[in-house]
Structure formats: C-alpha cells, structure tokens
Amino acid sequence: MTQNNTIAFTTGLVILGVVAAYLLAPEKKVDYSTEIKPILNKHCISCHGGVKKSGGFSLLFEEEALAVTESGHPSIIPGDATNSEMIKRLSDPDPELRMPYGKPALSKEEIDLLKDWINQGANWGKHWAYEQVQKHEQQSSILEAGLSSDEAPTSPNPIDFYVAEKLDEQGLSFSPQEDPNKLLRRAALDITGLPPSDSLVNLYQNQKISYNEAVDYLLEQPSYGENWASWWLDLARYADTKGYERDVSRTVWPYRDYVIQSLNKDKPFDVFTIEQLAGDLLPNPTQEQLTATAFHRNTMNNDEGGTQDEEFRVAAVLDRVNTTYEVWQSTTMACVQCHSHPYDPIRFEEYYESLAFFNNTRDEDTHDEEPRLRFYDVKGEAEVSKIVNWVAENESQAAARKREDFLTFYEPKYESHIATDFDKAELIDTKWLGLWNGGSAYFRNIDTQGSDQMLLNYRSGLNGTQITIRIGGPEGEILTKFTLNKTRGDEIHTFPIKEIQGRNDLFISAVSPNAKPQQNTSALVWFAFVPSLPGKDQAGFSEIKNSWESLLTYNGTKLPILIENPDYMKRETKVFERGNWMMLGQEVDPDIPSELNDWDPDWPRNRLGFAYWLTSKENPLTSRTLVNRVWSQLFGRGIVSSIEDMGTQSDPPSHPELLNYLAWTTMNDYEWSLKKLIKTIVTSETYKQNSSVSPALYSQDPQNKWYARGPRIRLSAEQIRDQALAVSGLLSSKMYGPGVKPPQPEGIWQTVYNGESWNESQGEDRYRRGIYTFLKRTSPYPSFISFDAGSREVCLSNRIVTNTPLQALVTLNDPVYLEAAARLGKWMIESDSNPQKGIANGYQKLMLTQISAKKLEALEDLYQVSKKEFEQNPKSMQEFMTANFEKINPELASMTVVANALLNLDEFLTKP
C-alpha cells in the first residue's frame, strides 16, 4: 500500500465514521411544523382535535396534548417515547386498541418520526404561516446569480431566482420569452383588463418604449383600478342589492368608486385596510374614510316579512368576522363559530373575542339600512359648516362635533323596532312600530342624553293622532306629548321633551279618533335625541335654524356605513353555545387569537385597534395573504394554492421562500404598494415566459405549479365583455356612478315582493365596463354568471374557471357580441379592399400578432361561404345586420360573421 493509498483509505474511514455517526446519532432534529403536524392532521386530529376530544386527548394545543387524559395520565411524555401511551397505541396488536381506530395503521417511518419527536422533548412549533415574516437572507446570492434577460435588466428579479431554484429541483427549466407583442397583450389584460391601446402598441412595436416602461404606463391608466376592483369587490361581497328574499336595491356604488380610486391612487394596503375596517373611528374621519367602511355594510340585509332584525344583524356581524379573517388572514373562522377550530389553533372563545370588535356598530338590519352617509352638494356642505361653526361658537367644540356627526350620518338614534310589550300595537311587517287607537308599547333603556327635544322619523296617512310618551310606565311622568299628522312618505319632525338624565323605560301610547279598529295610526321609523340649537337670541339664529330644518329633508345619495355605538348604547358580546345565537354563554371582551401577533397596548380596544393589529408588520398572515392573492390573479394559482386558507390544512406553499420574500418586500421596501408588487411580478422572467406546453411538461406539471411556462388563463367574465367592446370601439370610458343596466334577455328578474325592474340603460351606459354593471344578488347579469363571476352574497376568494357550452352561447349569440362583431367587421372591411387582408388585419388588431396561413384560410373560407349565402338570401342579410349601418352588403355581413368568429376564438378569450 502506497502512502497515497493509505491517505485515501484513512480519509475513507473518516468519512465512513462521520456518516455512521450521523446515521446513529438521534440528533437529526425533527421539525414539528413540517414533519409532525402533517401526520397529526392526517391521522389523529379528526378524533383528537377541536371538535372531538376522544379519551380526553387533543393534539390541537401543546398544553392539551401534554395534559392528563381520561386514563388518568398524559398520553405524551416528553423525552420518553417508549412510555408514551400515544406511541404504544399506534402499534398495539389489539385492533380494538390500536390507533387510528378502525383505520389503517401509521407507517413505520411515521411512527419513528413521532418517537424521535417525543424523545427530543415533544417540542411544539408554529405552523409556518403563523411565523412572523422574516427578512430574506438570500438577497446577496440572488444578486450574484445574475439571471439573463433579453432586456438586460441592471439587477435580476429575485422572483426568478426562487422559481429557478425550484425548477432545478424538479428537473425543469424556464421556457423562452413570449412573443413581445403577445406579452404586451398579456400584461395589458392583467393590469388594465383591456387590450393595449393602439398608441401604446405603436410605441412599443417601434421600440420607442421598453416593456418595463409599458408596464409603468399601464399601471397609471384609470382602467387599472377598474380591473383590479373586480378582484377586491369579490372579497368585499359588493352588490347593488340587499340579498335574501326581496333582494331590493341598495345604494352602495360610492364604495365601489372608493375602491377604484384607492387602487388608482395606489393607496398603501395598510391604509386601505384601516379605512375599510375602521374609517369611522379615525380622528375626524373624512368622507372618503367613512365611505370606505361600507366594506362591511355589503353584508346582506333581510327585508322578508316575519324576520327578526336582530337575527340578521347577528348574521351580518358573523359574516363580518368570517370575511375579515378570510380576506386578511386566509383563515376560516366559520368553523370556530360552533367549536374550537378542528385543525387550526384558534379556540372557540377566541371567535367571540374577535366578534366583540365588530359587535358594536349602529346598524341593525333595518329596512332603511341606517346609518347612512349623506353626500351633500356644495350648498348643503356650506350650510353644514355654518351650523357647525354656530354651535362651536355658541355652545362648544364637542357639541359642534356631535352636530356635524348627526348631519353626516344621523347617529346616534334609536330604531323603533326595539319596541316591546305591544298592546294594540304591532311591528309592521316586523320593521316599524305601529300603534292602533289606544295602543301602546315600551322602549326600554333609553338614554335621552338630557336633550330638550327629540327628532321622530315617521309616516302616517291620518291626521290628529295624539302621542304620549311617559317615563317608566303608563302612570309615569310625561316626557312629551304631541300630535302626528299626515305625511308625504317618511318625514322627520322635532318635538320638545322634558330634560331627564340616565336610562329610562319609555312608555309610548297613541289616541286617534280617526283610526279604524286595528288600523295603524302611523309607522314610526326611528327617534333621536338632538338638543335644540344654541344661541336662540343671537342675530342670524333663524337662518341657522332654517338651514338645519332644510338639511333634515336631505334626499340625495345615502351610503350605508359603519358607525360605532356610543358608550351608552354598547352591546355586550357573549359566546353562542354551539354557534346558536339564541343560546348565549359567558361574556367576552374584544381580543385577538393568541396564536397570532401580540396586541400593542397603545392600540384602542376597538375595530381601529383591530385594524392596526391586522396591518402590523408583525402580523404573519396579512402580507402573505395579500401577496398570494395578487400572485394568483396573475398566474391563475397561488403560491399557496388554497387561496382562502393558509391554516394548517392548507396546501403547503410551492415556493415558501418566494412567498416570504414578496411578503417582506411588499410591507417594507414597497410600503404596501400594490402597484410595485404587481410590477415586480409582471417584469419577472417567470411571468414573461412563453405559455405553450409540451405533453411531457403538461404531464409533469399540469397546473403550472413550478412555472416552467407562462400563465395562460381564460379571461374573467368582465374582461371578456370589456375586451369585445374595446376592440370594436364600443367601450365607454365613463367612470363611476350608479350601476348600469345593459340589455339582457327579458324576464330575468322575477323576485318576489320586489316590484323593481331592469330598465335598460341608454346611450353610452349600455357599453360601460363590466365593473359598473348593476349586480342583483339573486339574479346577476346572466352572461357574467356563465363566465364564473359570483353573485357576491358572501366573500369569494377565488373564482373557479370553468369551460361550458353556455359560455359559447353567450359569445356566439348575446346581441352585444353581435353588435361588437358588426363594428369590428366594418373596421376590417374598411382596413383593406382585399377581404383576405381585412381578416388578417382584424386578427392582428385582436391578438397583436400576425395570423398564420392555416388560420387565415379557415376564416377566409368562412367569409366566402357566408358571402355566398347572404348574396343568395338578402332578407337574411338584412335581419342579421341589426346594427344601423348606412350601407349593408354581403361583404360587410360576411365580415361580421368572421368578426363573430374572431371574438369567439380561444386565443381571444384567453390571455396569451
């Protein structure tokens, strides 16, 4: 043996020794989150978790898992797997004892892992998504990686680094870049929901601007906000009707406009969040901040006769909790309504602690959907400030503030549906208090705040009804006495009252000589205690008083918003036993789930504090959720594919480090800018790849989970219609305002007890972007439903894309697509005297790329056979060309058929 050999031999021994030591040593640390929790979730937790705790053993929380079970001793003894009951039972030879009961045994590997884990101390760990987002460590190596790009960027896009890493692991590689023009179309559709404008295409094709500059330009278009608003409004369950049985209209479009404007302004996502969840609690909230709170007034409101308003108020509050957690935390709270979360470490009580944040708003499922924000015109606003200044001067700043609040959203006030103890009285249609002649009822626990007058909103068809309100009961002292007369609809009247303090039961009774037996003398809607204006003896008082009275007849746009209860109206929050709102358990205070980030004592214990907690950089889920949702909008699949859930049962992230990187960067480097996040993604090589797929690649990665190709996804319902209108020149660029009603087939709206109808919009309102289409929950615009848009009754994180014959029928036969085809056909005819070139031009206009010979041949054949048929049958041609053209001829009609085909091509309906 030579010396060299000896060295080699010795080295070999050493290596062997190291390997052996490694294999023998129990030191390979078992990771709870990635190795143990999946085993527990798969095999154990359905019987030993939040719902069932068989044998008194639960694996949901550390303290439960280590606690003494029904057997009298703990099932897991940290450091001692051999004596841990759990391990014994996993391999017990008696099938009655062996776990999981009645199911296949765990594999040896799984049991060994569990043994190692217990021997190592049974350390609990956090689910990855509950770990705080950390600054990524690999940035320097990313920069060194220096990925190549056709545009030769100065610094490589870190997204590509993380994607390349995984591609490598999978034995895959990037596809080449997509054709530049198709790429522009992809980016334009993703950013603005519309094809790029002719001028942008020109600049880009002539290389006057780069792809990155085109992206910047697209992000600055107002159409960006209109496009991305669809995504947010699905989450916000925005619709133009109240839902449930009667499903009548509601005015909530100012909220939709707020979303579009906020996106276009690139409002930082934390601000966007705080405004929507708690804009009303910000100091001196602006109209914009109040408008934002309509986010949570998109809950449904039940007008069906016989329904209890309190039941549906509670339903709305539950929905707000569930929606908030789904939208910002990718967490499904609905399960926790009834029992501790079956998989995630959120306790039953914690649900109600979260609910307590949302349980103190003024809205009570009333028919008028108060509180509502009033949008005064310039004159009205001037009058409001005059009154507010007057009160500030003659009384106090605090009184002025209250006066302004009242004029802005008419709160605080009491809704008449709180009446009880009816005697010859009723809650009309379970909504408004109706007193018959000699009838009475109670309002319990009313605080008049020492006011010297009350405002009463009511309607009546009778004159001369004497109303008496007494303190305490029928024998009590009189608070006020007044007469109600006929009104025109709902009117607000002011009546002086005795000034009293504290909470009192009020007894209200009516005497009306004009009422028939069992006839309601009036319908009382609400009452409020607003003191009379100060400065009665000052000059100008009567003018101020007139302004006040005229403002109370405001009849403009009113937007349902969130307004917090004043202290004297606060509700207690109690847990609902087994999720039943009628069975109340212990009282709880507002709090956040302990598994997540800590509460900062500087935050107020209300919705505003809750919003600060959500948008804190320590919150592990908000940024991950946002990044995952935006990614999914662009790639058709999230980095965590279960978009609505990042809990322990969610799909593990395909690229955990990428998710972490984007989450960190968005919060810190981008300061919550959505536009920056979107730009980073769409300028990555990952995004810019060609989207074609070979059978081999498809078989290996059918869902494009590893991004070895570009995203190729069917457009959304709104995008499909918008795009057809845009390429044919029909699309209106008008923004904002009430929902529009473009033509739809007759007889679609048939809702009971409703009386509203689909009055077709006229003029350019027929051709507005889909985001402005009136959305009736029980009967949405039919062609959008066919293309998988939702009915927006509840929060929708992810539209599932389907492919059905009903969709083909829409784009083939819906008159709006034929009108678009006729316009496009005309353009094609006019673009070239040679029909073949006209067809090629049309294709080029739509797809931004040259037509292939085979495609052209198919379309030209269609043109020729159609022309022949129209020549033989001029009557059909006349019928077919519904659009009002001066000159109809077989050429134009046949080109319209070709255009109809173009608008139906898969490549047109799909982003390339």
Next chain:
Amino acid sequence: MKHLDKLIQELSQQQLEKKTRRHFLMDCVSKMGGLALAPLMFGCGLDSKPKGLELSQRDLNPLAPLPPPFRGKAKSIIYLHMAGAPSQLELFDYKPELAKYHNQPCPESLLEGKTFAFIRGVPNLLGPQANFTQKGESGAWVSDFLPHFSQVIDDVAFLKAVHTDQFNHGPAQLFMQTGSPRLGRPSLGSWVTYGLGTENQNLPGFVVLTSGGKTPDAGKSVWGSGFLPSVYQGVQCRSKGDPVLYLQDPDGMSRDMKKNLISAINDVNKEEFNQYGDPEILARINQYEMAYRMQIEVPEVMDINDEPEYIHELYGTQPGKESFANNCLLARKLVEKGVRVVQLYDWGWDSHGTDHDGSVDMGLRNKCREIDRPMTALLLDLKQRGLLEDTLVVWGGEFGRTPMQENREGKQQSFLGRDHHGDAFTMWMAGGGIKKGASYGITDDFGFSGIDERVSVHDIHATILHLMGFDHEKFTYDFQGRPFRLTDVEGELIRKIIA
C-alpha cells in the same frame, strides 16, 4: 413530441381533405342521433388524443358522466318544490282532533318558547279545511283537495314528521335545497351533478323549471353551485323566450352558417392547440360543439306540441303556457333524455289568509287543482315508460304551516290562514328505490310536532344521496381548508322508506 407531430400530421391531412373537414360537424351531428355520450372531439375532429397527455373525461368535459361510488337505485331526480310551503294539514296529515278544537284558543303549552313569523299572542286553533278519505291498499289518508293523487297513493312514501329550524321562506328554502340556511353552499342538484355528471351532453345536466309567475323567495341561489365550479349550477329553462339564455341564433343566421362559423372557430382553435398544447383549448373545442348540439336538442325537448293528445289529457298541459303542468311533462321528457336532475319550483303556496288566494280553504284548493293532475300524471307517465324505477321523485315545501289560525300581529283576518311552521310537515318521495306505500313519521293530535319517526332536512338529503349511490358522509368537497358535505355534520338515512 412524436404524438404531437402525429396529431399535426393528421390535421394537415384533414386540411387537404377540405370537404371532409368542413363537414365533420354535420357528420357527427347526424351520426349521433338523440344521445351522444362521449365528447365528440376525438370521435370526429381528431382521431386520437396526443399520447402522453394525461387527460380525464372531466378535463375536457366537466359534465362527463361518472359512476357513483356504489350502485345507486336512482339515476335521476325530479324534485317538486312548492315554494311558499303548502299546508300539510289540508293535504296529507289528517287530524280529526284538530277539527274538534276548531276556533278554541291554542293551549299555552304548545306556544311556550316558540317564535312565529307573524302570529302574536294566543291564536285560535284552525281545524282542517279539507275532507279526508282513506285510499289505496296502503289506506293512506288523502285530502279531497287532491282527488287525482289518490290514484298513485300506493306508489309513494310519505314523510309526515319532517322538521326544520327555519321559519322564513328564504332561509328555509336555502336550507331545504343546500343544507344551510345561509347563502354560499351548493344546492342538492349541484352536488349530484358534480358527483355523477350527466348522461346527455346536449342538454344541461341540472335543469330548473319555474311556475307560478315568480322565482322562489331565496332566488337563484337555491339552484346555485356555491363553492362548487359554476358548471354544476342549475340551468333555468324557460317556457317563454329562449328556453336557455342565448340559445337562439341571431336573426338572419341560418343553421348552416352557424355550423360553418363553429367549424371555423374550432379549426383556428385546433391550430392554436398545435402551437400552445394547452388542453383547455381542446375542452373549448368540445364545448363549442356541444353548444351547437344544445341549440338543436334543447328546443326539441322543450317543445311539448308534438306530444300525443292522451299525454296532454293526462297532464292537463297547454303548450306555450308557463305552468306546473307543462313543467311536469317537461320533467318527464328531460329525464327520459338523460338529464340528471330536474327541479321544479311552483310559487304561490304561502297561505297566510291575508287574501283570497292566500286562504287555506279557497286559495289553497285552487293551487292544489294546478298541481294535482300533473304530479299524478308525472308518476303514471314515468311508470308506464319504465322510468319510475330509476327516477327519484321528491315533493315538498320548505316548511309546514301552523295548526293555529294566523292572527297577524294580533289581528283578526278576513280569510282563513296558517302561519309558517317548521316543527312538523309532510313530504313525499316516489320511484328510484323508495318503498311503495310507506308512511313514516307520526305527529301529535294537532299536527303541531312530530312525536315519532321525525326526520330532519339533513336526513332527507342523506337519503336522497344514498339512493343516488353516495354515502353522504364521504361525499365531500374541499373548500376553505376543510371538506364540506351537503349534510354538514348531520343526517341519518331514513331506512324505513327505502325499498
């Protein structure tokens, strides 16, 4: 790449044989006759799919038929929902004791802890407003409001103690149809269509027909697909206008031209597939062909003019009208053609007694006249065609009605009416694996509550799914990180009504 090359080669060959290519659609349509099962694509357009492409039927067609997990007794469902909730006390649940106490104040013990939609205070009891006689071998009590129905009484199984915890229409209809009183869950029909697909690809798999002039209170959500893909939602077929929205070709466009149009679209799409290889394109090609065939077959099946006179006589149908009778006949035709689920909603059963139409003596009798003959005819017709054996027919409302007379907000009313009541009401099922002549469920002497053999809405769903070949506890869909079931965490099979 070999397979793709082969495909392209085949395609270019077709390019040469232009004529053949142009006519593939027509050929296929004529070949297929009434019932085409497999997607047309591979049979006609392309002879084989590229090898190496692992596609299931469902990738190309989400409604492709699938076998149930175990052999179900029924292949299709016809569900007749009487929206508004008919009174069980006038129709099926005969309560002679209630007649004796007519107009007496309701015992307080019955009212304790109960909430009603409109009844306030202590209402009076209201005796049955119909006369009952025992019919058939089963000796079931039938109301004189339903004279025809007594002919088929031995074919049905009654559930007389159904209960629900919802007493407002919207939530109760949702509960009955989706297993949850809140919006967002898939309907029964969507679950079944998702699980089984449908047999006839030229018709929607889940068809909804409405009568009574209104859609149900809860709106289209009662046939919505919730979190399931929207392809599984019910398709409303209408008696007026296009039977299916946008089904009709534009004016002036002949069928030949539409055929050429679709053919051209699909030719271009095939080129696109050759370039991009995305199987979604194949699915789209398939869907366009299906749309074309649907345009032919839907109007055919929705047209009842060609039915023989005796059939019209049997059902009491009048072509061109939107009626429950026409819908019953359509339901039979649709099921015969291989539609998986047909759901009928008839509106106008909310007999509060606030007007003539809403009275339990007069208005209800008229409503019964509208359904008595057609629903009887439906069972007879299915039976004579041998379809009843594998068609499950379900009848019911969203809840029942009170044994007390409604005193809306404590007032006397000018007509006799009953308030909403969820404690006990009657439903029936027939056909597809249901025990003939069975009756399950016993209510107390006033028909207020079930005292034995009570069944919940979840039990009914569990039973329906069982008859379709599913274990309701295992038939799940993952959403929001957890598996969802139609029956939530409840539901017991009603074994005694299963044959």
